[in-house]
Each structure stands twice: as structure tokens, then as C-alpha cells.
Amino acid sequence: MSNTAPAGFQHGITAAAARTIVDATLAKGRELGLAPLTVVVLDAGGHLKAALREDGCSLLRPDIAWGKAFGAMALGFGSRELARRSTAMPGFMNALSDLAGGRAVPVPGGVLVRAADGAVLGAVGVSGDASDKDEVCAVAGITAAGLAADTGDAA
Template sequence: MLTLDDAKRIIAAAEKTATDDVGQPMNIAVVDAGGHLLAFVRQPNAWLGSIDIAINKAFTARAFDIPTKKLAELSQPEEQFFGIHASNHSRVVIFAGGIPLERDGAIVGAIGVSGGFSKQDQAVAEAGAAAL
């Protein structure tokens, strides 16, 4: 199970990386094992349009138990998940920044980050995931 304290620790680590290393304000979402929003932070001046993207990256990573960066590769034309972005009422995000969260070999939730370039989002998400 992912607790609220876990989510706060994950977000704090992600925020630190966004501020100290990436230098880009981010929207950071953590969902529980059911894909439901557990915690969310919008850093000052983070893009408003990235709020839903961060939440949906977390949902996608949990819904399919795969990093969204990897799903991006698998959803290209002639790949097995081509067109997946149109599923789930178009909530599926197929670019970097969403990572499933594991504890003792079980997926307990996911983090989603949006607000910068894909590499920046991914770096911030990785920092958050590592805090679990």
C-alpha cells in the first residue's frame, strides 16, 4: 500500500530535483494502486496545461504498469500498442514522465510529472520514484 506520507516523500524528492537540478517548475502527481490521485503539487509558475498531463501520466503508468517513456516506444506505428493513447477516454499519455511505483515487488501506485521537456519530466519522475 502507498500511504500519504509515502506520496509526500516522493513529491518532496521530485520537487527538489525540479528546483535544484532541472530548474523547471513542475506539476507532480502520485496515484495509488487503484490509479486514483493520492497527492499533487503544482510548483509556482508550472504550466496550467500540464496539470492534467501529470495526473494522466501517473494514471497511465499505473493502469498499464509500465513507464510512459517505454509505452511511447511501444505505441509507435506497427508496434503492439499503436493507438493506445485513444483508449481510456484519451487519458493515456505516451511520452516520458510517468513511472510505476514498486514496493517489495508489487506495484503500489505511480508518479506522473509534467512541465518541461520529456527528459526533464523523466528526471524529476525518476527522482520521485527513487524516494520510495
């Protein structure tokens, strides 16, 4: 039996890239001396590709990390832009939260993963420390996998 996906199924980020992202994201957190982190990698369809919760993470960290990545995938830009829109358009963000079943977390730390040609391959969400620091770790993980990080800020 072949171990290849049926024709037409493209899920974006590979399992190997997702593992690299998780490992490099957590390594960056250790390098910076951050609180324990949880990292979630979603594929192009918004489905779980990889996740790891460091020892010492609090109960909801996986849900928060997932929500950061999910929010980025839901609207097609990094969660830093979601945070700006949450402040500027609270009504829209309330509607988004309702439509997404509460799964979109509009703070930094949700980063789109892009191929060299700009195609969205998935998203990474990190939670555990301050959101800006979570984002730094996500970007480090994505970069270590040889992919492009889209935080929602202009490059």
C-alpha cells in the same frame, strides 16, 4: 472511531510516501534548474493520492502529469515504454487513448512505484520540462521515499 482502513482495503502507496515523493521530486527540479513542475501521485487503484503544481506552471501541466502516471498504471509499465510502443504501434496507442478517455500520455515522465518485492504501489507523473528531465525528477522522488522506480526501461 478508528482511523484505519477497513479490512481488505489496500491502496498501495501511503500518504506519507506520497508527500515525500512530491517534495523530493520538486526539490530535484529546483536543483537541476528546471522549468516549474507539476507532480501527481496515484495509488494502486489509479486514484489521486497527492498532487502539487509549482508556481509558474502552465494550465494543462496537472492533466499531462496525471496522464503520464495514468498511462503507466493502465498498462503496468513506465511511460518510457509507452513512448516506444506509441512509435511502434500507433494503432494500439490510438485505441488505448480512446479506451482511457484520452488520459494516457505516452511520453517519459510517468513512473511506476514498486515495493521491494516488485508489487506496484502506484505511479508518479511529472510534467513541466522536457520529458526525460521530468522522469529524472520522478525517479528522485520515488527513491527518496525508499521505493523502487520503474520507468519502463530495463534496470
